[in-house]
Amino acid sequence: MGILKLIREIGKVTIRERSVNKSLDPCDDFYQFVCDGWKKKYPVPKDQLNYNQMYVLNDQLNEAIRDVLTHKNKSLGREFQLMYTYFDKCVEYQEDPGDDGLKDLFKKLRRYHSPSIKTLTDFLIASFPTQTFFKFSIDLDPENSTVKVFAISPHSSTLSFDQYFNEDIASSRDLYNAMISQTLTMLAEESENKDELFSKDTAARMLRAYTIVDMNLAKIINDSDGIKGENMQLEDISLKFKAIDWIKYLNAALSKSGWNYVKTKGILIEGPLLIKKYEDFISELDENVLRDYLDVRTVIAAMNDLPKKYQDLYEKLMEQYYGVVTLDKQKACFENIKEIFPDLLSVVYVDKYFNKSSIDDIAKLVNVIRNTMIEMLDEEGWMNFFTREKAKLKAENIAEIIAYDPQMYNETKRKEKYQNLTFTDSTSYYVINNIVEIWTLNMEIEDVSTPFGRGTVEFNAVEVNAFYQPQTNMIILLAGILHPPFFNASLPTILNYASMGLIVGHELTHAFDDTGSKFDEVGNMVNWWDTRTEEDFVNKTKCFEQQYGNITVVDGKRIRINGHDTLGENIADNGGVKLTIRAMQKVLDESKFHIVGLEEFTIEQLFFMVYGFSWCGNVKEEGLVQQVTTDVHSPDKQVLITFLLIL
Ligand SMILES: [Zn+2]
Known part of the structure; x- marks a missing residue:
């Protein structure tokens, strides 16, 4: 639905979609006021926990994908x-x-139990490319975003600390344990005839061992303060982290892939403290417990293929x-x-x-909002002059990819x-x-x-998504999201401000959130803030953290937004609104703006109604639990009403 049509529909609430319910008081619950009709029309489907405008658009996108893959x-x-x-x-x-997957699983487990596998290093080599405890990736050198480095980081536990220890969200843990336990029992039944590895008793024992180890990993992650990268040489890694023979492991696992240590310019160890704690914990484990844990991880990795x-x-x-x-x-x-x-x-x-001719319209929209951002930075009196100039330089340099990578x-x-x-x-x-x-x-x-940089990154355009990439200082608006209700090229550009404009404002603001602010105008992780301004910035973010962290999303339950994890998104939402409403006022001639049926609302009120409408959604309690434990975004309703309180 296009914005114009959408505004008309909001206007004709009694006839058409009835989204806005004028009998409700917007000051009481603005979300319900705007979304009442939508919420009734689109209940959460049986295959989802959550359903909102993004999902509706995603369903349309899936139909398009089915079409282009079927009509070859x-x-x-x-x-x-x-x-x-x-x-x-x-x-x-x-x-x-x-049964290819099942056969292969038994083959793998037999191989891991062969007498030649004596140490953890042997196991890691034998199980590669499945990675347990630690994982390999190619990342960017945080200090020089043009250089790619080979990185080793700790693998997180299968379930999070909250999933293990907060009883109010126990359903996800119970589901997962039921899946593993019943898989092990069924594997035991199958293997009784063919295989010596499993029996019903061993299945129960394996699950116990797995739970103990995984729960401890979750605790270790919870206790440690984040992941910080450190560039190291292979020889130093071996000296520091001794439970594993890293040189042997890396050579055996990667030599076939043409891995060449010299070419990789050092190895980035992400979270060295965490890796050390993992190692200490693993080396204290009873050998049989470790063996069971590794077996269960192997089974988990194979579950999709059974x-x-x-x-x-x-x-x-x-x-x-x-x-x-x-x-x-x-x-x-x-x-x-x-x-x-x-x-x-x-x-x-x-x-x-995708209608390629709309790219120019979106580029114009981005430009107006970016220029407004530069203007507004000038008004941030709490920033020291030099820091503010650096911030403006960064804003001027934010590039954009619209729709797809040419x-x-x-x-x-x-x-x-x-x-x-x-x-x-x-x-x-x-x-x-x-x-x-x-x-x-x-x-x-x-x-x-x-080398990595603008123009070397590949994007999948077929996604209902937009994001900011700090390492290139770019915003990316993918073709999948450039459709109604977020964008409609055939309508006057002005009407796209309250939907796509806000998304652009949100993504631009990410350049200055708790993560984005650590990168400079070319995307290097450099501290460009003077100490006092940085202190002020951190204090201001604390306020967001507290406000959002105190919001309970299910009445009567200890299910709260994680103020820390959602900080970046909340900053982007709030900054994005302030920025975009100002940009819209600049291009809008209010006297010429008239919508039949909505005369009682001011432009600003309409702006928020259209914005609210693009975030209408329904969610089941399990969906909320999943969201607050795993997603860096606050739930839709809180996104909308919390900043209205702050404004
Ligand atoms: Zn965001």
Whole structure:
């Protein structure tokens, strides 16, 4: 729905969508006032915990993806045909995964129990590319965002500290434990005939061992204060973290991928303190407990690939604990395709479903809002002069990617990228995924020596999302979100301020939130703040942290917003509103603005109503629990009403 149509519909509440309920007092509950009709019309579907305008748009996007993947274009190159084949195999697999995954799981477990596996290092090598306790990634050097580094970081526990220790949100823990415990029991039943590894007694013992270890990892993470990177040489890592033979591990796991230590310019250890605590904890563990834990982690990693009866079990448990059923199995395939073939999916989607001529309109909108931001920085009297000038420089340098990365149309680059990925429609889906996993890792490792920067990053345009990337100082507005109710090119630009404009304002403000403020105008992690201004900034953020941290989202339960984790988003929401409303006032000629049926509202009131409307949503209690424990965004309702209190 376009904004104009939307405003009209808000106006015609008694006739059409009845979203605004004028019988309610907006000062009492603004969210309900704006969203009452929407909330009644769109209850949470059976396969979701949460449903809002983003989900509605996402459902439309999924239909578009289904369309471009089903209606194959045979005239496109080899790489596109690979994507189509992958999709067909995936859809088949969702219906019936067969028993490849089960066979492979038993084979792996037998291998891990062979006499040649004596130490934790041996196990880590044997289980690679599955990574337990620690994970490898290619990250950016925080001090120089043009250089990519090979990074080792601690793997988090499977469940979080809150999930283990807050009884009010115990349902997610209970669901997970039920899934693992019943999987182990079923595996024990299957293996009684074929395998010596499991019996019903060992299944119970394994679950106990797993829970003890995982719960302790969650505690260690909870007690430690964040992850800070430290660049180290391989030799130093081995001296500092002794429970694992790192050189042996890295060489054995990565040499086949062409990993070359010299090319990687040191290794970034993310969270060295945490890694040390992990190591200390692991080396104290009883050998049998560790063995059981590793076995269960192996089983968890294989759960998605187990035969149909296991998948049916998980669905039943999801329904029992969360009241959620899977309605559309193809969705899982869409997600895989987005990850493996982001550029190819973007090409076929953008060509058919995105109006490229709207890019200029959005660029204009971004420009007005960015200029307003620079102007407003001048008014921030609490900032010291030099810091303020640096902040303005940073704002001036924020670049934007609108809709998609033009490089996706570079055919030579595309062909080169996919030339080493090979499978056919007679390869099993399970094997295809193993091939893809190794291909991805090899590609990342090969890519480590290429400098990083604007123009070298790949984006999947087929996503209902917009974000700020501190390492390039860019905002990215993906094609998937540039649709109604967030954007409609055919309407006067002005009407897009209260929806897309606010998203732009939000993303621009991320450049100065608790994380963004640590990066400079080219994206390096450099402290450009003078000490006193920085102190003032931190004090101001404390106020946000407290205010949001005190909000209870379910009456009578200890389920609160995490003021610390959501800080960046809350800053962006509040800054974004202040910024965008000012930008809108600059371009708007109020005397010419008239909407039939909504004469009683001022432009500012309409601005908030349209904004509120684009965040209408329904959520189940389990969804709220999941959101406040795992999401850095505050729930929709709080996003809307909390800043109204602050303004
Ligand atoms: Zn955000």
